[in-house]
Amino acid sequence: MIPFELHTPTTLDEALGLLAQYGDEARPIAGGTALVLLMEQHQGRPAHLVNLGRVAGLSGITTENGSLRIGAGTPHRLVEMNPAVKQGWSLLAETYARVATVRIRNVATVGGGLAHADPNQDPPPSYIALNARVQIASRQGTREVAMEDLFRDYYETQLQPGEVITEVVVPRPIASLRTAYLKFLPRTADDYPTVGVAVALDVQDGRCVAARIALNAVGPTVVRAREAENVLRGQMLNPDLLREAAATVPAITDPISDHRGSANYKSRMAEVFTRRALERALAA
Amino acid sequence: MRVRLKVNGEDRAIDVPDQRLLVDTVRYDLGLTGTKLGCGVGVCGLCTVLVDGKMVSSCLMLTALVDGATITTIEGLEHDGQLDPVQTAFLKYGGFQCGICTPGQIMAAHALLQENPHPSDAEIKDWMMGNLCRCTGYYKILESVQRAAAGDV
Known part of the structure; x- marks a missing residue:
């Protein structure tokens, strides 16, 4: 690994100051499971790493006014195991439990994963389905973006140099919300998905009042399947309608061919797994 | 940097470069070669050690990030001749x-x-x-x- 200088601030102000000072030369590091791998493979060579692992107040899970607040420094495993998350935001607990292995989930953090912006990751579609928001801080202040607006390209978010994710805020799902995250894994159980789909349907008396559907692994960023949502919204749900909604999904995919499947295969599986995710959400 | 660790019950202080990986610290700085390096990308599990009781891939962990932690390796499971x-x-x-x-x-x-x-x-x-x-x-x-x-x- 190419040498760098490690800074270990203990307050957010200090961390933001270091990131502002070193600008493009600096990267924040939390668990490091993604960044260390990139640096080992010489995909990134920051001269300065700002360790967020000792910054007070960045880690932890709370509920406030019905919303779930997950500190960016919280390891995946703690989200998966948290009783409040399991009870009120079970889609998130189930999704985090599907990420890689326990070894990785013990270390990888919520904010670090999001900032890494690998479009194959499991949590972003579920966050988008639940209408989550991301809190971002820098020396200039704080701002909030919708999860679906965070991602720009492969491994690229709208975070600017000097900015860090501090928190994810997830509204409490209403009682009539049906959710599912489905991950197609033809290789191994700890792999990234060939395609993954998260759905959240508000169903009242058999009618779909609202729908949010998002997919990973089918393009440069996680994508929201708005056309599929439009097909479902306001309609009485039946198997033909679910098929019709899923049939709109391949058009929004732009996958690459790799060892998890050809581009064409992934596009077609995106349709199949969207339909299955809708069916699973409604069966739950 | 100077890193302090409690390794298999023993307090250790070692000087490592900031980019040192925990698997290399365990094997070469501490001489505990029971831990193996396999894939080097966090997938195979050969380098599994416990950091504050939680299992991690030591090939993806910077030693500097676990300053102050308790590390348990395979050598630390035996107590007074009794295997785990x-x-x-x-x-x-x-x-x-x-x-x-x-x-x-x-x-x-x-x-x-x-x-x-x-x-x-x-x-x-x-x-x-x-x-x-x-x-x-x-x-x-x-x-x-x-x-x-x-x-x-």
Whole structure:
């Protein structure tokens, strides 16, 4: 690994100051499971790493006014195991439990994963389905973006140099919300998905009042399947309608061919797994 | 930088470059070569060690990030000549063949039983799936963990 200088601030102000000072030369590091791998493979060579692992107040899970607040420094495993998350935001607990292995989930953090912006990751579609928001801080202040607006390209978010994710805020799902995250894994159980789909349907008396559907692994960023949502919204749900909604999904995919499947295969599986995710959400 | 660790019960202070990986610290700075380096990308499980009781891939961990932590390696499971029940079970029930993955398998199984002393078969498989073995076909590993959990060693 190419040498760098490690800074270990203990307050957010200090961390933001270091990131502002070193600008493009600096990267924040939390668990490091993604960044260390990139640096080992010489995909990134920051001269300065700002360790967020000792910054007070960045880690932890709370509920406030019905919303779930997950500190960016919280390891995946703690989200998966948290009783409040399991009870009120079970889609998130189930999704985090599907990420890689326990070894990785013990270390990888919520904010670090999001900032890494690998479009194959499991949590972003579920966050988008639940209408989550991301809190971002820098020396200039704080701002909030919708999860679906965070991602720009492969491994690229709208975070600017000097900015860090501090928190994810997830509204409490209403009682009539049906959710599912489905991950197609033809290789191994700890792999990234060939395609993954998260759905959240508000169903009242058999009618779909609202729908949010998002997919990973089918393009440069996680994508929201708005056309599929439009097909479902306001309609009485039946198997033909679910098929019709899923049939709109391949058009929004732009996958690459790799060892998890050809581009064409992934596009077609995106349709199949969207339909299955809708069916699973409604069966739950 | 100067890093302080409690390694298998012993306080250690070592000087490492900021980019030092924990697997290299364990093997070369501390001389504990029971921990193996396999894939180097966090997938195979050979380099599994416990950091403050939680299992991690030491090949993806910077030593500098775990300053002050308690590290447990395969060498730390034996106490006064007594092997950990998981180690005894792997010996008694043939939980290994060539042995290269075994330290990682045993650390993972030990961590599982610390957190969940009576796991179901499904929980064992789910927990251990990140520790690859190219010899055993996993049945003997699964049986060894089941036996250790049952106290049948």
